[in-house]
Amino acid sequence: MQDIDQRDRELLSALQGEIPLASTPFAIIGQMIDMSEKEVIKRTERLKREGLVRQIAAQFDMHALGYCSSLVAARVSPERIDEAAAVVNAHPGVTQNYRRNHDFNLWFTIAVGPSSKLGLDKTIEILGDEADCEAVRPLPTLKAFKTSSGDPSDSESGSALPPLNAQEIECVRLLQRDLPLQPRPFDTLSRIAGISADEITGTGRSMLQRGIMRRFGAVVQQRKPGFSASAMGVWIVPEERVEELAGKMTQNRAVSHCYLRPVYQDWPYNVYTIVHGRSIDECESIINDIAVDTGVKEKRALYPTKEYKKARLTFFAPEAEEWESTRGGARSASAAS
Numbered sequence: 001m002q003d004i005d006q007r008d009r010e011l012l013s014a015l016q017g018e019i020p021l022a023s024t025p026f027a028i029i030g031q032m033i034d035m036s037e038k039e040v041i042k043r044t045e046r047l048k049r050e051g052l053v054r055q056i057a058a059q060f061d062m063h064a065l066g067y068c069s070s071l072v073a074a075r076v077s078p079e080r081i082d083e084a085a086a087v088v089n090a091h092p093g094v095t096q097n098y099r100r101n102h103d104f105n106l107w108f109t110i111a112v113g114p115s116s117k118l119g120l121d122k123t124i125e126i127l128g129d130e131a132d133c134e135a136v137r138p139l140p141t142l143k144a145f146k147t148s149s150g151d152p153s154d155s156e157s158g159s160a161l162p163p164l165n166a167q168e169i170e171c172v173r174l175l176q177r178d179l180p181l182q183p184r185p186f187d188t189l190s191r192i193a194g195i196s197a198d199e200i201t202g203t204g205r206s207m208l209q210r211g212i213m214r215r216f217g218a219v220v221q222q223r224k225p226g227f228s229a230s231a232m233g234v235w236i237v238p239e240e241r242v243e244e245l246a247g248k249m250t251q252n253r254a255v256s257h258c259y260l261r262p263v264y265q266d267w268p269y270n271v272y273t274i275v276h277g278r279s280i281d282e283c284e285s286i287i288n289d290i291a292v293d294t295g296v297k298e299k300r301a302l303y304p305t306k307e308y309k310k311a312r313l314t315f316f317a318p319e320a321e322e323w324e325s326t327r328g329g330a331r332s333a334s335a336a337s
Contacts, residue, residue: 066114
């Protein structure tokens, strides 16, 4: 991999900011950092080849789009967990799926769109049945105390805005694609769906103003030197002290996320913290420090022992409708009405 120079760093900074939703975005970026349009495109192509830039696309607020999502914990017979994970992964709305060190050994996140006829709970139930899970526990976010800013999947609950119209949905589909590295990239996108480049950029700017789109820019490979382990700390916190003690947990710099989630008879943990360290031992030490600071002694540290899926959610994907159509989504909706 070629070492990046100061000009690369300036370009990366510009790409991570707001890429203009205009006809010639790379020329405008070039003007901002005193670089020719040709060089902006050439350097960006190299940064993508080297994996420093993963994608240039819109980052949407899933709940503003009308999506519902949840973390799910499932208990699966260990000898068939790989098979079960493959069944779960087949749903287009599953973005992360891990095996963890607990009887509840399969943990995944899933989202369904506003046009879903099954809905989130029924979809999770069907996945649990198809994967032959012994138990399935939806764990949606009841409250987020700390998240990584800018990650559109961080928040699992929120208020949806009014439904998007057909053109806006089509623009979401286009703007979540990797932006072509061409002088007039939106012209290329316009030819895919028959919507003019001006309509795409204009709709994109409107969605930015309304908070539907968080940003339009590069997704850059995050490097965290020295951090190779992460743990999900799950805690039994007295209901009346959740606000106080979760607040204390978030003050630990190693905690990147902190959530309140529902409990079950066989799963009493209500507060979740994600911590990062250089090793499992360091993660254990961090969680033990949090226990000392808060006085919460009932806890578990869950570690990913196998990654089955990690993907970016594709909004309004036809594959999601196809998945539902083969499972009686339309019939279920008709019966419910």
